[in-house]
Amino acid sequence: MIDQEFCDALEYALTTAFEKSVWLEASGFWCDGILIDTWNTARFDYKTMEVLTGIAFIGTDGQQRYNLKTYFGPIAQNHRRPGIRLTDCIPDNAIDEWFELDTERRTIDIKLL
Numbered sequence: 001m002i003d004q005e006f007c008d009a010l011e012y013a014l015t016t017a018f019e020k021s022v023w024l025e026a027s028g029f030w031c032d033g034i035l036i037d038t039w040n041t042a043r044f045d046y047k048t049m050e051v052l053t054g055i056a057f058i059g060t061d062g063q064q065r066y067n068l069k070t071y072f073g074p075i076a077q078n079h080r081r082p083g084i085r086l087t088d089c090i091p092d093n094a095i096d097e098w099f100e101l102d103t104e105r106r107t108i109d110i111k112l113l
Helices: 004-020
Strands: 030-036 051-059 064-071 099-102 107-111
Parallel strands (some): 064 107
Antiparallel strands (some): 051 064
16 A cells, blocks of 8 residues: 555665665765655556656755655555555665666656565
8 A cells, every 4th residue: 555654664765775875976865755646546556557656855954855756566566465565565775776866857766676
């Protein structure tokens, strides 16, 4: 389910990933919140939905607004099946490949499992 628990888990994972990142542009960054464009997720068809958009508050002070795109991988697209939680689809934050940060355009793309 796309809810506050998912947003909080993503916020924490991003902060940890920034701390461990080898990308210089992510150095000193942290995340202070995630806002999803809509909380009425009952309308979404998770089998066809590929991208969830919103705003991530990140930066050295955690307050810069970045346009967020969250891409659903095959496991995330099936998260409504028993035993699969969307928070479990957030990749290991020890690797950088699951997010792309563009500090000039202020965008961040997240790739869920």
